[in-house]
Amino acid sequence: MRRLLRHIKEAFIGLFRHIAMTLSSISTITITLLFVGLFLLITLNVEQFTYAVEGSVNIHVKIDQRFEDDASVNTLGLRIRALNGVKTATFSSKDNELDAMIESFGENGSIFESYRGKDNPLRMAYLVEIADGADIETVAVSIRELEGVEAVAYGGVRVIELLSLLENTRQFVYILVAGLGIIAIFLIANTIKLSIASRGLEISIMRTVGATNGFIRTPFLFEGLLIGIFGSILPIALVSIGYIWMFDSMGGQFITPMFALVNPFPFIYYVSAAMLLIAMGVGLFGSGLSVGKHLRWKR
Amino acid sequence: MIILKQVFKTYKNGTNALNGISLTIEQGEFVYIIGPTGSGKSTIIRLINGEEIPTKGIVEVAGVNVGKLRHSKVPLYRRNLGVVFQDFKLLEQKTVFENVLFALEVVNAPTIEARKRAREACALVGLSDKLTSFPHQLSGGQQQRVAIARAIANQPKVLICDEPTGNLDPAKSKEIIDILEKINREYHTTILMVTHAQILVNNYRRRTIALSDGYLVSDLSAGGYNE
Numbered sequence: 001m002r003r004l005l006r007h008i009k010e011a012f013i014g015l016f017r018h019i020a021m022t023l024s025s026i027s028t029i030t031i032t033l034l035f036v037g038l039f040l041l042i043t044l045n046v047e048q049f050t051y052a053v054e055g056s057v058n059i060h061v062k063i064d065q066r067f068e069d070d071a072s073v074n075t076l077g078l079r080i081r082a083l084n085g086v087k088t089a090t091f092s093s094k095d096n097e098l099d100a101m102i103e104s105f106g107e108n109g110s111i112f113e114s115y116r117g118k119d120n121p122l123r124m125a126y127l128v129e130i131a132d133g134a135d136i137e138t139v140a141v142s143i144r145e146l147e148g149v150e151a152v153a154y155g156g157v158r159v160i161e162l163l164s165l166l167e168n169t170r171q172f173v174y175i176l177v178a179g180l181g182i183i184a185i186f187l188i189a190n191t192i193k194l195s196i197a198s199r200g201l202e203i204s205i206m207r208t209v210g211a212t213n214g215f216i217r218t219p220f221l222f223e224g225l226l227i228g229i230f231g232s233i234l235p236i237a238l239v240s241i242g243y244i245w246m247f248d249s250m251g252g253q254f255i256t257p258m259f260a261l262v263n264p265f266p267f268i269y270y271v272s273a274a275m276l277l278i279a280m281g282v283g284l285f286g287s288g289l290s291v292g293k294h295l296r297w298k299r
Numbered sequence: 300m301i302i303l304k305q306v307f308k309t310y311k312n313g314t315n316a317l318n319g320i321s322l323t324i325e326q327g328e329f330v331y332i333i334g335p336t337g338s339g340k341s342t343i344i345r346l347i348n349g350e351e352i353p354t355k356g357i358v359e360v361a362g363v364n365v366g367k368l369r370h371s372k373v374p375l376y377r378r379n380l381g382v383v384f385q386d387f388k389l390l391e392q393k394t395v396f397e398n399v400l401f402a403l404e405v406v407n408a409p410t411i412e413a414r415k416r417a418r419e420a421c422a423l424v425g426l427s428d429k430l431t432s433f434p435h436q437l438s439g440g441q442q443q444r445v446a447i448a449r450a451i452a453n454q455p456k457v458l459i460c461d462e463p464t465g466n467l468d469p470a471k472s473k474e475i476i477d478i479l480e481k482i483n484r485e486y487h488t489t490i491l492m493v494t495h496a497q498i499l500v501n502n503y504r505r506r507t508i509a510l511s512d513g514y515l516v517s518d519l520s521a522g523g524y525n526e
């Protein structure tokens with residue numbers, strides 16, 4: 001314990017010895033982590049959106065009245081299922097279609113009840129689920145060309161476009177984070193290098209009197225770790241407060257109810273923990289690079 | 300205590316620093332190692348403190364074959380040795396007491412025991428009244444005494460002094476030799492002193508080993524040396 005406290009104390013002394021370098025390292029970590037936080041928020045929310053959208057991307061295939069006999073319906077079903085990109089094709093009877101319509105109108109839907117039975121004007125249909133939302137247009141065109149199809153309808157193209165935009169944003173942020181991460185690592189490595197250089201005499205005395213290499217290295221690793229921790233405070237606060245504010249002010253959804261935002265609790269705890277761990281990892285890795293290079297064990 | 304058997308040392312640049320040196324130094328001996336620059340004095344010290352590995356031969360200190368020591372064991376082995384340098388190597392931002400204590404702290408000595416030993420070491424070199432002074436407030440001789448206190452604080456079996464009087468005038472040099480003799484006498488510490496100072500070697504006669512071009516040219520137990 002006494003030893004641990006000593007290492008931490010030495011690490012703090014090291015931080016203040018090169019305050020300018022320390023501050024620049026901390027700032028880089030802060031900026032990097034802000035983007036990491038943004039990246040995590042976008043990624044995890046997009047994942048949730050994708051999950052929600054994937055369930056809703058399907059094609060509604062109306063069957064032509066002239067092909068409502070069982071044999072034709074079955075043949076059409078088989079042909080649809082045989083198409084590339086089709087995951088499932090579920091038959092929906094006229095009654096099922098009416099049920100769906102009534103449900104979609106909510107409380108007022110009951111007025112359509114009178115159509116149930118022989119007077120049902122709706123068409124039989126197939127509900128086609130697509131394996132990959134991106135193929136929806138191609139599959140819809142193929143289905144439209146099949147015999148017995150009166151019309152096809154599908155939604156979600158805009159949704160897919162939006163998702164792909166978010167996906168692109170995510171990739172851009174990812175590259176940015178990787179670049180900033182590398183800069184942060186090198187800045188920390190440089191800060192620690194200065195720290196090691198300024199303690200050259202101390203290190204040589206420690207070696208002479210028999211301090212172990214681990215004992216000599218540890219304060220510098222702590223120094224990197226502390227830079228990481230200090231650098232993470234502001235971005236964690238900003239991302240957490242910002243997300244809670246955004247969630248509240250947007251009513252928990254992004255544009256439409258289909259894009260429900262992930263509830264901030266416990267979500268932000270996980271994001272904050274991830275950010276802290278990343279910051280500590282970057283700090284440790286940066287200082288480890290320097291320590292490995294400049295405090296290489298020699299006899 | 301210290302045994303060198305047919306020790307050769309050739310550095311990577313091809314320099315033959317030692318050529319078949321054999322010698323034995325008993326526990327409690329006070330030995331001068333003298334010789335001109337490049338004679339191999341510093342190499343002997345580096346071999347003894349485990350910094351270098353002999354190219355051939357055996358270096359044995361306190362029963363430890365130093366050349367065969369695993370890297371990770373070297374720090375523990377070094378706790379048997381104290382080293383005093385010509386340039387003192389004191390930490391300017393630490394007081395006399397803190398400088399001495401530092402050597403004990405970094406080997407993880409228990410706090411109370413470390414403080415007691417640091418105080419005793421300072422007393423032995425006559426610096427009890429300077430504990431709170433900083434190195435820049437001390438004379439060269441006093442600074443070297445702090446370095447000696449730091450080297451003996453861990454109660455080493457061997458004290459290696461690399462030109463300890465090199466930066467001091469004759470009066471201060473005498474002070475240092477007196478302290479080293481006291482340590483040798485009272486603690487039975489083996490002292491290995493590398494020096495250029497012929498006057499000291501002749502005035503304070505002790506076993507004297509002379510090196511030249513990596514060869515042992517004389518080993519006089521009666522002491523004294525004339526080039």
